[in-house]
Amino acid sequence: MYYVAIIATLTTMALALIRALLGPSVYDRVLAVNMFGTKTVLLLSIIAFLSGRPDFLDLALAYALINFIGVLAVLEFFRRGAIRKASNNKAGD
Numbered sequence: 001m002y003y004v005a006i007i008a009t010l011t012t013m014a015l016a017l018i019r020a021l022l023g024p025s026v027y028d029r030v031l032a033v034n035m036f037g038t039k040t041v042l043l044l045s046i047i048a049f050l051s052g053r054p055d056f057l058d059l060a061l062a063y064a065l066i067n068f069i070g071v072l073a074v075l076e077f078f079r080r081g082a083i084r085k086a087s088n089n090k091a092g093d
Contacts, residue, residue: 002050009046013039030074037067 013036020032041060048056 002046005046006043009039009043013043026078027075030071030078033074034067034071037063037071041067 016032016036016039020029020036023029023032041064044056044060044063048054048060
């Protein structure tokens with residue numbers, strides 16, 4: 001039963017990776033990378049449960065926090081780039 005959960009998680013991670021590579025917009029790609037990170041946390045949690053090592057849950061929690069902060073940083077980077085591009089276009093008019 002738990003191995004089915006691992007296979008399903010790996011399948012959705014593969015689909016998220018495909019979406020991250022082929023996404024039509026930057027925001028779709030960022031969302032796919034965020035989903036990949038969330039599924040990684042889930043996979044670490046399942047492995048921690050199956051192996052009986054609760055210290056993996058600490059790793060999963062740390063990875064979740066890094067994933068969250070990283071996604072916010074990437075979105076802020078793209079937002080500032082869009083603002084800068086818009087201000088450059090107005091200055092050129």
